[in-house]
């Protein structure tokens with residue numbers, strides 16, 4: 001049984017699907033071979049020699065793409081998919097609820113494809129949950145970008161020349177990424193406020209040293225599976241008004257609010273940005289799904305009245321070493337359900353994790369939600 005790790009081809013993608021330590025661990029099963037495309041780990045700090053030392057073979061792209069199981073990070077392009085040949089398992093981010101063409105191309109290629117975004121958010125699947133591991137990297141990276149772009153000291157600085165007060169940071173949306181942003185800003189010494197429409201998140205913000213912004217005129221919006229339900233237009237407008245007053249006092253705002261499968265909620269209007277002090281920064285993690293700020297442009301920094309609005313893209317790739325380390329471990333844990341001790345693949349649809357994460361098989365889009 002061969003496991004292949006091709007070099008990522010998406011622009012700006014610096015992560016790699018397996019790191020040498022995880023190769024070593026997979027190689028404990030002597031029926032398993034790992035073939036890594038030369039240079040695949042370079043941007044994440046892993047040399048070809050390190051993979052070889054861990055027991056992998058380093059080869060050309062064809063060898064990695066031709067393996068029995070191909071492990072990948074970014075949503076594959078049509079060209080990537082054309083390198084696959086029917087009898088394979090392909091495990092990657094696939095953006096399966098949105099990227100209909102990718103689903104169709106994978107089905108046509110005949111491969112059994114698993115989407116890391118479709119791993120259920122259950123206790124048993126936690127160790128395979130790449131949405132969480134990569135969101136943690138994104139929340140951390142966003143806070144550091146906010147710190148750098150604001151040019152402020154986060155912590156209070158007392159010097160012979162005077163005292164500089166700490167930065168004020170507001171985090172909107174306190175899921176995995178938002179809570180990591182709260183924790184990171186707090187560790188750097190900022191005064192941190194956090195907000196979420198799920199009340200359970202308020203306690204989590206407080207447990208990390210942040211001050212929860214308790215807008216209690218909005219009923220708890222915790223919906224199915226622990227995710228937030230979409231607010232009504234009226235509720236959204238009320239939240240925006242309440243946030244505008246608070247946002248105007250902040251030096252840095254990190255926004256992470258999302259509702260799965262929907263455009264990001266609009267939380268900060270253009271007017272809200274104009275009310276902020278020049279030099280303030282908004283880092284919008286929701287840029288790729290429409291943005292939490294009205295002025296956000298994905299992949300760009302918009303400056304309005306001296307306020308920078310940063311539309312981030314693929315933030316986990318800004319932290320390629322730890323993001324790859326965690327992703328590789330997520331994959332290893334998933335492979336534990338798929339690779340037998342005899343070195344064969346087994347795709348057991350009785351297993352709820354396999355059933356949920358498998359998007360295509362035998363030429364069909366198996367996953368109902370992805371098929372829609």
Ligand SMILES: NC(=O)c1ccc[n+]([C@@H]2O[C@H](COP(=O)([O-])OP(=O)(O)OC[C@H]3O[C@@H](n4cnc5c(N)ncnc54)[C@H](O)[C@@H]3O)[C@@H](O)[C@H]2O)c1
Pocket residue numbers: 120121122123125126129131132135172173174175176177178195196197198201225226227228231239256257258259260265267
């Ligand atoms: N294995 C597990 O059990 C597991 C793992 C990870 C996450 N979870 C749970 O899944 C849920 C979602 O986590 P996520 O990080 O994937 O979330 P996400 O990335 O989908 O959304 C980010 C946050 O935005 C919030 N939000 C949505 N609309 C908002 C609005 N208008 N204003 C402010 N905030 C808004 C959401 O409540 C969420 O906390 C959480 O309840 C989390 O605890 C469970």
